[in-house]
Amino acid sequence: MKKFSTADTVGFGFMIMAFFLGAGNWIFPPMAGYLAGQEVMPATFGFLLTAAGLPLLGIIALAYAGGGFAALGRYLPNSVSVLLALTVYLIMVPGFGIPRTALVSFELAVKPFVDNPDSKALLAGFSAVYFTLVFLIASRPGKLLDTVGKVIAPLMLVLVAVLGINLLIAPLGTVGEGQGEFAQSPVIKGFLEGYMTMDLLAAMLFGVLLINTLKDKGVTDDGAQFQALCRGGLIAAAGLALVYFILFYMGAISGSVAEGAANGGEIFARYMAASMGPFGQAILALVITLACLTTGVGGCCAFAEYLDERSNKIPYRPTLAIIVVICWAMAIIGLDELISLYIPVLVAIYPIAISVVLLNIVAHRLPHPTLSFRLVVSVAAIFGLFDAIAAAGVLSHLPGHQLLSLVPLFDSGMGWLVPSVLALLASLVFKPTSATVSA
Numbered sequence: 243m244k245k246f247s248t249a250d251t252v253g254f255g256f257m258i259m260a261f262f263l264g265a266g267n268w269i270f271p272p273m274a275g276y277l278a279g280q281e282v283m284p285a286t287f288g289f290l291l292t293a294a295g296l297p298l299l300g301i302i303a304l305a306y307a308g309g310g311f312a313a314l315g316r317y318l319p320n321s322v323s324v325l326l327a328l329t330v331y332l333i334m335v336p337g338f339g340i341p342r343t344a345l346v347s348f349e350l351a352v353k354p355f356v357d358n359p360d361s362k363a364l365l366a367g368f369s370a371v372y373f374t375l376v377f378l379i380a381s382r383p384g385k386l387l388d389t390v391g392k393v394i395a396p397l398m399l400v401l402v403a404v405l406g407i408n409l410l411i412a413p414l415g416t417v418g419e420g421q422g423e424f425a426q427s428p429v430i431k432g433f434l435e436g437y438m439t440m441d442l443l444a445a446m447l448f449g450v451l452l453i454n455t456l457k458d459k460g461v462t463d464d465g466a467q468f469q470a471l472c473r474g475g476l477i478a479a480a481g482l483a484l485v486y487f488i489l490f491y492m493g494a495i496s497g498s499v500a501e502g503a504a505n506g507g508e509i510f511a512r513y514m515a516a517s518m519g520p521f522g523q524a525i526l527a528l529v530i531t532l533a534c535l536t537t538g539v540g541g542c543c544a545f546a547e548y549l550d551e552r553s554n555k556i557p558y559r560p561t562l563a564i565i566v567v568i569c570w571a572m573a574i575i576g577l578d579e580l581i582s583l584y585i586p587v588l589v590a591i592y593p594i595a596i597s598v599v600l601l602n603i604v605a606h607r608l609p610h611p612t613l614s615f616r617l618v619v620s621v622a623a624i625f626g627l628f629d630a631i632a633a634a635g636v637l638s639h640l641p642g643h644q645l646l647s648l649v650p651l652f653d654s655g656m657g658w659l660v661p662s663v664l665a666l667l668a669s670l671v672f673k674p675t676s677a678t679v680s681a
Contacts, residue, residue: 246461246470250387254455254470255477257391257536260398261448262297262482264339264537265346266439268530271486272513273506274435275493278428279420282494285432286487292436294482296596300445301452301475303602305468310449310548314602317615326598327548329591334447335545336565338584339440341572343534343541344369350507351527354515366574373570375535380543380566381559383451384458390536398536399481401529405514406488409495414517418497430654437588441482442595444541450551451544542566586634593626593658594619601666614669621665625649625658632657 246254271289278285307313311330315323333339348368353359379389423431452474456467492513493500499512514522546562597618601608608614628637628646633655637643646652650660 246456246459246466246473249392250459251470251473252477253387253391253395254474255391256395256399256481257387257455258301258448258452258474258478259481260390260395260533260536261540262439262441262444262478262537263398263485263533264439264444264541265342265534267293267441267482267485268350268489268510268533269346269506270435270438271489271506272493272496272500272509273503274424274432275490276418276496276500276503276506276509277421277493278424278432278490279418279494281420281424281428282417282490285424285428285435286490288429288432288434289436289490290432290483290486292433293439293441293486294479296436296442296599297445297482298475298479299603300442300595300599301471301478303599304445304449304452305471305475306605307449307602308464308467309453310451310551311446312551314446314449314598317601317605317612318598318619319616322619324552326594330443330447330595331545331548333584333587333591334440334443335541336568336572338572339444340538340541340569343538344372344569344573346507347372347531347534350511350530354511354523355527362574369570369573372535372538373566373573376538376542376569377562377566379535380539380546380562383454383543383547383558386451386539386543387455387459390539394532394536398529398532401525401532402485402488404525405492405529406484408517408522409488409492412517413495414513415495415498417494427654430651430656434589434655437592438585440588442592442599444537446595446599448540448544450547451540454547538569542569586630589633589655590623590626590630593622593629593662597622597662608670610669610672610674613672613674614666617669618662618665622658622662625661628652629655629657 274285274289275282303314304310307316311323311327315326318326348365352364352368356364358364379386419425420428452471453467456470461467461470489510493506493509496509496513499516500509503509503512511523511526514526518525542562542565545565546558549556549561550558598615601611601615601618605611629652631637631640632652637646646657649657651657
């Protein structure tokens with residue numbers, strides 16, 4: 243039985259963190275910090291719950307389940323488990339998540355340095371180079387720990403440390419006033435903003451990849467894998483928390499440069515240009531490119547490995563090539579317009595993902611795990627759908643929508659929470675028959 247060395251454990255944690263730190267992780271915190279102002283600490287706390295805490299719980303759930311999506315959904319009907327997995331993979335990889343990494347890299351690492359930043363040809367060329375690198379790195383999944391965890395991620399952390407030190411020794415301003423929902427309920431607003439990083443979905447998505455990375459390093463014993471996943475998850479969560487603290491604080495003190503900014507990426511770019519000049523812009527470009535590249539590698543690799551695991555008839559490298567080409571095509575189309583459409587999708591799927599992850603952690607203590615999984619996930623899906631309809635702004639078209647205001651936390655976008663807890667409690671006291679939990 244082989245165990246991870248200390249260097250491998252640290253590298254594994256850095257690799258997980260690097261996979262999580264994709265496009266949205268750099269865009270949303272600066273804008274959230276700017277809007278939170280004096281409420282930046284409670285808003286950051288709420289954000290960390292979903293953007294660092296839930297990914298850690300996702301890794302722990304993978305450790306308990308001992309596998310990827312198939313293991314996480316073992317108490318659900320197989321068709322439901324497969325549908326959930328494909329939905330998450332399609333959203334996270336070709337549909338939105340991975341193409342967005344290329345677009346964010348282009349926005350922050352290329353546009354500030356060129357004369358014609360809106361050129362479609364330039365975007366297409368950059369995206370082609372970007373996804374070629376993604377394919378070349380992802381085509382050797384057995385080397386990801388050495389490539390990403392021990393080289394790229396440490397370099398990225400050094401650059402992030404430079405950003406943090408600059409914020410402390412030469413801040414551009416003071417913390418401003420809180421605005422809108424951040425001023426009224428900063429913890430809940432921060433919690434919901436954390437959805438946009440999609441880190442919990444990423445934890446579920448990377449399950450197969452992480453397990454296979456451990457196996458490639460000779461860690462095949464279940465106990466050793468559990469230990470490595472938990473330790474790696476803690477390292478990754480600590481790194482994520484540090485990055486988010488830096489980005490939230492940057493946003494909170496960026497009032498002098500943030501006025502009129504369309505998004506957090508623009509705030510980030512303006513702040514670095516104002517505080518460190520061309521050197522700051524160069525650091526920003528390198529950090530964002532490395533961060534997005536590693537997430538792109540992890541996402542494409544994980545999807546290809548999932549398909550390879552589900553069907554031996556789909557070879558890994560040709561599948562990876564197809565996925566990368568689709569991501570490239572989606573990136574050059576331009577996805578900025580789709581962000582508003584994906585918010586309701588994330589609001590709908592996050593309650594399901596949270597339920598599956600938390601249930602996996604306590605599955606060994608549930609008297610009737612099959613019943614608990616199916617009842618809680620069903621309730622979370624139903625009320626998550628209502629939350630999504632509200633987020634899309636079309637709730638008034640739903641017959642009897644006034645009754646939903648009676649659901650606790652519905653007006654805050656978390657109407658799924660209390661019904662899901664009640665469903666779990668009901669599953670603990672209800673004694674199922676064999677027909678109740680049959681597939």
